[in-house]
Amino acid sequence: MNPNLFTRRELLRNSIPVLGGGSVGRAADRDGQVGSESHDVVRTGRQRRYPVRPDGKIAVDGFVKPAWERLKQIIDGTNHAPLKLLIDTHWHWDHTDNNAAFHGVGAGILAHEKTKKRLTESHAFMGMRFSPAPADALPTQTFKDTNRMQANGETLELGYIPAAHTDSDIYVRYQEADVLHCGDVFFNHAYPFIDAQTGGSINGMIAGAEKLLKMADNNTKIVSGHGPLVDKTALANYHEVLVIARDRVQKPKSSEGIEEVVTARPLSEFDADWGKGFMNAEPFLTVVYNTL
Numbered sequence: 321m322n323p324n325l326f327t328r329r330e331l332l333r334n335s336i337p338v339l340g341g342g343s344v345g346r347a348a349d350r351d352g353q354v355g356s357e358s359h360d361v362v363r364t365g366r367q368r369r370y371p372v373r374p375d376g377k378i379a380v381d382g383f384v385k386p387a388w389e390r391l392k393q394i395i396d397g398t399n400h401a402p403l404k405l406l407i408d409t410h411w412h413w414d415h416t417d418n419n420a421a422f423h424g425v426g427a428g429i430l431a432h433e434k435t436k437k438r439l440t441e442s443h444a445f446m447g448m449r450f451s452p453a454p455a456d457a458l459p460t461q462t463f464k465d466t467n468r469m470q471a472n473g474e475t476l477e478l479g480y481i482p483a484a485h486t487d488s489d490i491y492v493r494y495q496e497a498d499v500l501h502c503g504d505v506f507f508n509h510a511y512p513f514i515d516a517q518t519g520g521s522i523n524g525m526i527a528g529a530e531k532l533l534k535m536a537d538n539n540t541k542i543v544s545g546h547g548p549l550v551d552k553t554a555l556a557n558y559h560e561v562l563v564i565a566r567d568r569v570q571k572p573k574s575s576e577g578i579e580e581v582v583t584a585r586p587l588s589e590f591d592a593d594w595g596k597g598f599m600n601a602e603p604f605l606t607v608v609y610n611t612l
């Protein structure tokens with residue numbers, strides 16, 4: 321996808337969550353309430369509890385280069401705490417394209433070790449060619465399974481989700497603010513894109529959604545990689561559709577080719593609604609088929 325094809329609305333919708341001395345993300349005010357006017361920003365910090373000197377802002381996913389000025393404006397607009405850290409939820413360019421820009425204003429970059437590995441490689445991806453990222457765009461800190469940190473009165477827990485949307489996915493959980501950032505393991509009310517070329521799979525997506533569901537309760541604010549802030553019900557619905565898709569493709573796969581499976585429209589009752597996003601039924605069924 322050409323970055324210039326992102327509309328302004330889409331650009332804003334995909335803004336980043338930041339935790340900091342006042343936090344930005346997608347859709348909530350500083351006390352963690354979801355705002356009605358915008359779904360661009362989540363403030364996960366607990367400002368009233370902050371000491372005089374907050375630890376610094378923490379952002380999750382930096383989106384694409386054309387979004388940088390707007391994102392910086394949002395981040396700077398929260399307060400004067402320094403921008404401390406950017407967390408990449410996975411290697412895809414629409415989540416890591418501003419790594420160097422964040423780095424350039426003093427932020428460290430934290431990601432799963434496979435995000436760093438993927439960023440050092442060349443990739444052919446959806447008709448685009450990606451060269452290895454320059455050194456200043458690479459994560460400065462990586463982890464393998466989990467990572468916990470304290471910042472600004474919050475506890476952040478990061479954890480690996482194996483072989484799901486890619487092989488580099490993580491979740492980010494803000495424990496006190498009760499916000500769960502799922503990265504692209506969760507596409508709200510849409511067939512997800514699964515990047516089989518870099519280790520994604522339908523069963524990994526299902527296992528990932530199950531893992532995320534266990535971490536959420538009815539009050540948890542859930543951030544998907546793309547789309548508005550939602551709650552646990554939306555994540556549960558998404559998990560259910562993934563399981564149905566897997567089960568309806570798995571059975572005929574033993575005797576039928578991909579063309580027959582797609583032609584049979586096994587997800588016909590969902591296609592109009594769930595296929596109108598980034599993926600329609602055919603590419604989704606194809607990647608489900610190919611990764612089973």
Ligand SMILES: [Zn+2]
Pocket residue numbers: 410412485504545
């Ligand atoms: Zn992605």
